[in-house]
Amino acid sequence: MVESDGELIELSRAMAPAGADPATLLHARFAGLAVSHNRILRCRSVDGLRIEGEETPTGARARITVEPGARLDSPVHLCFGVLPKEGLQEIISEFDIGDGARVSFIAHCSFPNAERVRHLMQARIRVGKGAQMEYAETHYHGPQGGVEVLPVAHIAVEEGGLYRTGFKLVEGAAGVVKLDYTAELAEYAVCEMDAKVYGKAHDNIVVKETILLNGAGARGLAKTRIVASDHCVSEVIGEVVGNAPFARGHVDCIEILTGPDARAGAVPKLQVNDQRAKLTHEAAIGSVDKKQIETLMARGLSEAEAIDVVVRGMLR
Amino acid sequence: MLKLEGIALSAGGKTILHDVNLHVREAEIHSILGANGTGKSTLAAVIMGLSGYRPTAGRVLFQGEDITDLPVWERARRGITLAWQEPARFEGLTVAEYLDLARRHGGNGDLSPAECLRKVGLLPEKYLRRAVDSTLSGGERRRVELASVLAMRPRLAILDEPDSGIDPLAIENIVDVIRTLARQGAAVLLITHHENVAAVADRASSLCGGTILKTGDPAAIARFYRNHCLECLHVNEPKAEEVVDG
Numbered sequence: 249m250v251e252s253d254g255e256l257i258e259l260s261r262a263m264a265p266a267g268a269d270p271a272t273l274l275h276a277r278f279a280g281l282a283v284s285h286n287r288i289l290r291c292r293s294v295d296g297l298r299i300e301g302e303e304t305p306t307g308a309r310a311r312i313t314v315e316p317g318a319r320l321d322s323p324v325h326l327c328f329g330v331l332p333k334e335g336l337q338e339i340i341s342e343f344d345i346g347d348g349a350r351v352s353f354i355a356h357c358s359f360p361n362a363e364r365v366r367h368l369m370q371a372r373i374r375v376g377k378g379a380q381m382e383y384a385e386t387h388y389h390g391p392q393g394g395v396e397v398l399p400v401a402h403i404a405v406e407e408g409g410l411y412r413t414g415f416k417l418v419e420g421a422a423g424v425v426k427l428d429y430t431a432e433l434a435e436y437a438v439c440e441m442d443a444k445v446y447g448k449a450h451d452n453i454v455v456k457e458t459i460l461l462n463g464a465g466a467r468g469l470a471k472t473r474i475v476a477s478d479h480c481v482s483e484v485i486g487e488v489v490g491n492a493p494f495a496r497g498h499v500d501c502i503e504i505l506t507g508p509d510a511r512a513g514a515v516p517k518l519q520v521n522d523q524r525a526k527l528t529h530e531a532a533i534g535s536v537d538k539k540q541i542e543t544l545m546a547r548g549l550s551e552a553e554a555i556d557v558v559v560r561g562m563l564r
Numbered sequence: 565m566l567k568l569e570g571i572a573l574s575a576g577g578k579t580i581l582h583d584v585n586l587h588v589r590e591a592e593i594h595s596i597l598g599a600n601g602t603g604k605s606t607l608a609a610v611i612m613g614l615s616g617y618r619p620t621a622g623r624v625l626f627q628g629e630d631i632t633d634l635p636v637w638e639r640a641r642r643g644i645t646l647a648w649q650e651p652a653r654f655e656g657l658t659v660a661e662y663l664d665l666a667r668r669h670g671g672n673g674d675l676s677p678a679e680c681l682r683k684v685g686l687l688p689e690k691y692l693r694r695a696v697d698s699t700l701s702g703g704e705r706r707r708v709e710l711a712s713v714l715a716m717r718p719r720l721a722i723l724d725e726p727d728s729g730i731d732p733l734a735i736e737n738i739v740d741v742i743r744t745l746a747r748q749g750a751a752v753l754l755i756t757h758h759e760n761v762a763a764v765a766d767r768a769s770s771l772c773g774g775t776i777l778k779t780g781d782p783a784a785i786a787r788f789y790r791n792h793c794l795e796c797l798h799v800n801e802p803k804a805e806e807v808v809d810g
Contacts, residue, residue: 473655539652542614545636546646547716548669554637557665561656 256282256289259329259358265388265419266356273325273356280325283308285335290327296320297351307338307368316346316376326355333363333394340370347376347406355385362423363394371401375409375437383413393421393451401429405437407463415443415455418563422451422480429456435463435492444473444563447480447510458487461495461525471500475559476510487517490525499529504536504559565590565751566611566644566720571622573610580606581774584622588720588751593742595754595762595782597789598771604755605649607771608722611753612646613639626720640669643719649728649755651709653697659708660692666716680711683744685737702729710741721745722753727761739764759786 259282260270272278281299282290288308291301296318300311314320330337345351359365375381389395405411415427422445431439441457453476459468470486488497503512516529536558544554571584581603588594598604609617611624613636624632631639645666654662663677678688684707694700696708706726713721727738735758742764745752756762768785770778770792778788 537652538615539648540654542612542636543648543652544665546612546640546644547666547712548637548640548645549665550637551635553669557657558654561654564656 263356267386268356282327314349343373352382369399373403380410387417393423395423403431418446430458433466436465453482456485477506493524495525497527501531567625595765595768645718649724663715666712
């Protein structure tokens with residue numbers, strides 16, 4: 249069964265550049281939440297997962313609960329968008345993933361016509377003991393990038409839990425993006441954060457990922473890939489704090505500049521408060537690796553084609 | 565097919581290659597033997613036209629055309645390619661895509677990516693979807709590099725120590741790939757330390773101190789390499805009377 253609300257269809261189509269299949273988003277079988285500006289167009293729960301949504305003057309409030317032990321076979325689709333040229337959308341969400349549950353979310357955020365749009369996201373996430381949550385988020389900010397996107401997330405991963413998130417914005421312009429994610433990990437919990445952004449024109453990108461390894465044996469990875477072209481400015485702040493024995497953390501940042509006026513900065517910050525913890529980092533900023541380019545050129549690609557292959561691969 | 569005429573290369577006040585004269589014939593497997601530091605990889609880089617390796621003297625001729633000033637990709641589109649000893653790694657690019665790139669942009673080879681992988685002893689079902697990144701071991705990456713050369717179907721393949729870090733059982737695959745390239749009509753310039761790999765060559769040259777000392781029968785060159793080059797103290801200081809161009 250396919251839902252047929254006109255506005256929902258329009259929103260679903262707008263999600264295509266953000267990697268979504270509109271038909272899937274419209275299919276009534278799939279659990280999910282769709283918010284256009286401040287209107288909730290779809291809010292569907294399934295066995296083991298409850299989504300409660302409430303419209304607010306500037307957006308929506310959502311509470312998503314996964315029952316302990318629930319295993320959701322299909323991903324939960326979340327769509328947030330503003331279709332007019334101007335507007336403010338504030339999404340306040342709370343995720344509660346019960347102990348031992350397993351769930352994956354695919355989030356699409358699209359602002360295809362944006363000239364002056366603000367999208368604020370505030371999320372609080374609890375991943376229960378032994379639970380697993382994956383959150384893959386793809387954005388599309390239109391060709392002009394007239395968007396300010398400010399997502400803030402606080403994630404608590406309890407003992408033995410796993411939280412894996414991916415933020416991707418590689419099509420169109422980015423606009424202003426300021427990502428601020430903080431995860432606190434209990435014993436043997438795992439957190440992997442992965443952000444990929446292709447900045448163009450006058451885009452301004454700040455990615456701040458913080459992982460606090462509070463429990464023994466906790467493991468965290470903060471990984472960022474940014475390509476900055478034209479006049480884009482990017483900054484990556486990857487912070488990992490080892491507060492417990494045998495905690496392991498790694499910050500991995502690559503920023504590639506493909507234009508003479510682009511600027512990039514990286515601030516890896518590691519703090520060890522227990523001598524048995526171990527943290528590492530690697531960062532590379534600059535042009536595309538010469539050997540990669542020449543390897544592809546030795547197969548017949550022009551320099552521009554080779555750079556495109558390297559950049560597209562990295563941002564996948 | 566390939567002629568190097570009086571090639572010299574200096575960098576940082578140091579002579580790396582000087583008066584290199586070499587002729588690689590059509591569909592010939594030509595091995596270059598030489599101890600570490602004698603300029604073998606530099607020679608490969610000069611022929612491929614890599615940045616920083618423009619000769620300070622001499623000419624590189626390919627099928628009669630002076631290609632000394634051509635960029636890497638233009639040489640590749642004329643049919644020259646290089647398999648690096650330590651190949652680059654690519655995040656997010658699968659082995660299948662990497663091989664397909666070589667096939668589409670290079671010489672339009674007739675072997676599929678799966679066939680190319682089988683030739684180098686890698687199971688397609690296991691490797692085609694893997695990324696060409698640091699999750700591949702050095703040996704696996706080198707074999708993927710060879711597969712990519714096969715996929716390209718070049719006219720001249722420069723293989724820089726393709727047997728380095730390859731387990732002994734897989735050496736036979738390397739030899740098979742070299743023979744396949746030659747059967748396809750390609751000339752192969754083979755840089756190796758392995759005498760049993762070098763034995764596949766039709767002719768061989770000995771590189772010492774940045775210049776070619778001898779060219780000729782591979783067995784004779786291998787003997788010369790064993791008896792003279794392994795103990796050679798002439799790195800970058802060859803004796804002129806030893807230079808014999810074949």
